[in-house]
Amino acid sequence: MTTTVSGRTSSRSGVQDLAYIAVFAALIIVLAFVAIPVGAAGLPIVLQNAAIVLAGLVLGGRRGFLAAALFLFLGLIGLPVLAGGRTTLAALAGPTVGYLVGYLLSAGVAGVMAYRARPRKRGGQIGWFTLAAVVGLLVQYLCGALGLVWRAGMSLTEAIIAQGAFLVPDVAKFAVMVVIALGIHAAFPDLLARRK
Numbered sequence: 001m002t003t004t005v006s007g008r009t010s011s012r013s014g015v016q017d018l019a020y021i022a023v024f025a026a027l028i029i030v031l032a033f034v035a036i037p038v039g040a041a042g043l044p045i046v047l048q049n050a051a052i053v054l055a056g057l058v059l060g061g062r063r064g065f066l067a068a069a070l071f072l073f074l075g076l077i078g079l080p081v082l083a084g085g086r087t088t089l090a091a092l093a094g095p096t097v098g099y100l101v102g103y104l105l106s107a108g109v110a111g112v113m114a115y116r117a118r119p120r121k122r123g124g125q126i127g128w129f130t131l132a133a134v135v136g137l138l139v140q141y142l143c144g145a146l147g148l149v150w151r152a153g154m155s156l157t158e159a160i161i162a163q164g165a166f167l168v169p170d171v172a173k174f175a176v177m178v179v180i181a182l183g184i185h186a187a188f189p190d191l192l193a194r195r196k
Contacts (some may be wrong), residue, residue, distance in 0.1 A: 005017035017063055024055040024067035029074070043102045045166060046083045050173035052103045053136035056111030057129055057181035058191065068103050098147020102140035110136035114181070119192040121181075129181055133174040 018173040031047040058066030075081035075088025082091055091100055113132035141163055148159035185192055 061111035065108035068107040095152040102143030106136035
């Protein structure tokens with residue numbers, strides 16, 4: 001009988017994980033449509049990159065990575081999931097290709113770091129979540145810069161400077177995502193306890 005109960009719990013947990021991943025993939029896609037074009041390279045300021053890290057902060061490394069992967073996969077099959085209504089397939093040939101890689105990596109890295117925080121320990125959560133968001137943003141910037149070097153013919157220095165226009169808005173967005181993630185974990189402390 002124990003195996004049956006354990007099997008049901010495991011099955012319910014798997015379904016719950018799929019639901020979390022799907023909801024966050026949908027949130028990431030919706031936030032693609034909030035974009036302001038600026039910068040030397042013509043890259044838009046979007047909420048999508050912050051939502052990617054929010055997925056990691058809330059869901060953890062594995063589920064955050066899978067939410068980002070699902071969103072990118074939907075773009076590969078033709079859905080307009082990126083800023084400006086672009087598909088992932090179209091973006092792969094452009095200068096933003098590095099950011100796509102950064103999205104995957106940042107969700108996973110931020111999630112792994114955030115889930116080092118202990119449940120119901122607010123001070124530790126603030127520290128870990130903030131550090132995770134900063135590292136997630138840096139991963140996106142690094143991958144994005146490498147993509148600009150590769151596809152836009154910029155030097156690494158030019159690519160890093162081109163991202164300067166995004167730093168202040170991104171820091172503000174990511175700070176808001178940390179506050180949202182802390183609120184979610186306060187309401188659902190068992191998320192961190194599961195250590196996904």
